[in-house]
């Protein structure tokens with residue numbers, strides 16, 4: 308039978324498909340993450356914004372398999388993805404995460420401390436196009452995860468290239484946005500930002516600076532994609 312004939316047609320069904328996978332691959336009972344999501348909601352943080360559990364675990368596995376020690380994240384929210392990553396970062400490693408909202412950063416600080424990673428994670432508050440530009444780390448980062456305002460993605464990616472080591476990895480979330488990015492009739496500033504990032508990446512690749520690919524994703528977060536890039 309052609310599996311496409313029976314493909315789910317709604318996000319609700321795709322969410323079930325993702326839950327089924329997770330039921331085999333991700334611990335059902337993760338009290339720490341459940342508590343921090345609950346704390347975030349209680350403080351009024353948007354519940355649809357954190358990465359999915361599968362994406363969080365993907366970041367976690369990537370850190371383990373690449374031996375990543377130093378991670379920069381753009382877009383902290385309540386610290387959900389930060390905690391998934393901090394779990395994989397070794398004791399002598401560090402995660403720096405950038406957040407615009409003081410309120411969100413305060414909740415993330417509580418959540419990250421609650422998860423036991425207060426010493427491993429540093430939250431820097433302010434607009435990332437300023438805080439990221441002002442970073443001058445002694446040792447470059449091994450990995451950068453970009454998950455904030457999409458209109459600034461071209462700038463964040465340029466800064467990520469400056470801040471990550473040669474051979475380091477840059478992951479960018481939400482690059483498909485329900486298929487809006489390739490649809491030229493959609494021209495909001497976030498979609499345009501991702502389109503510009505892709506054009507920049509084409510040029511980076513031509514110059515031999517970056518190699519990248521997009522993994523489309525589907526599930527509880529809808530139709531989207533993770534962009535995975537290596538600095539050459």
Ligand SMILES: C[S@@+](CC[C@H](N)C(=O)[O-])C[C@H]1O[C@@H](n2cnc3c(N)ncnc32)[C@H](O)[C@@H]1O
Nearest residue numbers: 357358382384387388406407434435454455456
């Ligand atoms: C999708 S959420 C991040 C989710 C988080 N990575 C997770 O998975 O748990 C995007 C975050 O970026 C933050 N943000 C938006 N614009 C920003 C900016 N200019 N500078 C820094 N952070 C920004 C938002 O406040 C929000 O917390």
